[in-house]
Amino acid sequence: MYGTDWSSNAFIFKAAMDGSHFEKIVTENIVWPNTLVIDQYANRIYWADAFLDKIESCDLDGKNRRTIISDPDAVPHVFGMTIADNFLYWTDWTYRGILRANKITGKNITVLAQTALLPYGIKAFHQSVQPDSENPCSTMECSQLCLLTNNSKVGYCTCGEGFELGSDGKSCKSNCGKNEIYCGGSDPKCISKKYLCDGINHCADQGDEKDCPPRICLPGQFQCHDNKKCLDSMKICNGNNECDDSSDEKYCEKNLIW
Numbered sequence: 529m530y531g532t533d534w535s536s537n538a539f540i541f542k543a544a545m546d547g548s549h550f551e552k553i554v555t556e557n558i559v560w561p562n563t564l565v566i567d568q569y570a571n572r573i574y575w576a577d578a579f580l581d582k583i584e585s586c587d588l589d590g591k592n593r594r595t596i597i598s599d600p601d602a603v604p605h606v607f608g609m610t611i612a613d614n615f616l617y618w619t620d621w622t623y624r625g626i627l628r629a630n631k632i633t634g635k636n637i638t639v640l641a642q643t644a645l646l647p648y649g650i651k652a653f654h655q656s657v658q659p660d661s662e663n664p665c666s667t668m669e670c671s672q673l674c675l676l677t678n679n680s681k682v683g684y685c686t687c688g689e690g691f692e693l694g695s696d697g698k699s700c701k702s703n704c705g706k707n708e709i710y711c712g713g714s715d716p717k718c719i720s721k722k723y724l725c726d727g728i729n730h731c732a733d734q735g736d737e738k739d740c741p742p743r744i745c746l747p748g749q750f751q752c753h754d755n756k757k758c759l760d761s762m763k764i765c766n767g768n769n770e771c772d773d774s775s776d777e778k779y780c781e782k783n784l785i786w
């Protein structure tokens with residue numbers, strides 16, 4: 529996968545589909561990389577910089593960088609971009625429109641349509657931009673996640689936070705912390721005990737709202753476990769014991785997983 533980052537030191541990165549092998553491949557002369565697109569046939573990436581008013585391209589390792597268009601009048605504020613055949617198509621906030629140009633020369637810039645509001649993303653839908661390829665995950669029967677390594681022909685099973693992989697290498701077992709409860713149903717996960725009996729269903733199987741004392745508080749409010757007080761959620765884990773039984777400060781050290 530490829531992505532852009534808009535931090536004070538903007539960059540373009542590549543990484544394997546499991547997040548490993550992260551590498552910044554473009555770090556210089558880049559400010560507001562709004563959009564990035566892969567030309568799968570030419571093995572190149574294209575991006576638009578809305579601060580530098582440029583569209584640039586490089587190969588999949590960040591080498592052989594080329595400027596395709598550098599012209600504040602032609603590309604004043606690109607937002608989204610896509611590629612099909614020999615053309616780059618993009619949206620521009622200053623033009624409020626959809627434009628295109630030759631992807632190699634950057635020439636023949638044409639306004640294809642104007643939009644009433646600011647245009648955001650743009651995608652090309654065609655068989656040619658979604659070529660068939662083998663998906664190693666399709667036969668692996670992972671119960672939660674299947675991730676590709678940097679070798680796109682190899683996948684492996686893994687589990688979301690709060691779970692660990694079973695000995696069969698496919699199934700996932702819950703591994704909740706002591707201040708968490710296990711949520712079952714269609715979206716299995718671990719959640720903090722803070723969300724037990726707060727009047728809002730956090731678990732797909734509603735397990736966090738079963739067998740609760742009668743609610744006297746509004747949904748989303750924390751009901752002290754002695755059922756004497758209702759607290760706004762901001763008062764949970766704020767370091768002050770607002771409940772007489774301190775139950776608002778009981779389950780606080782573990783990070784939350786929604």
Ligand SMILES: [Ca+2]
Binds near residue numbers: 726727728
């Ligand atoms: Ca709840």
Ligand SMILES: [Ca+2]
Binds near residue numbers: 776
């Ligand atoms: Ca508190």
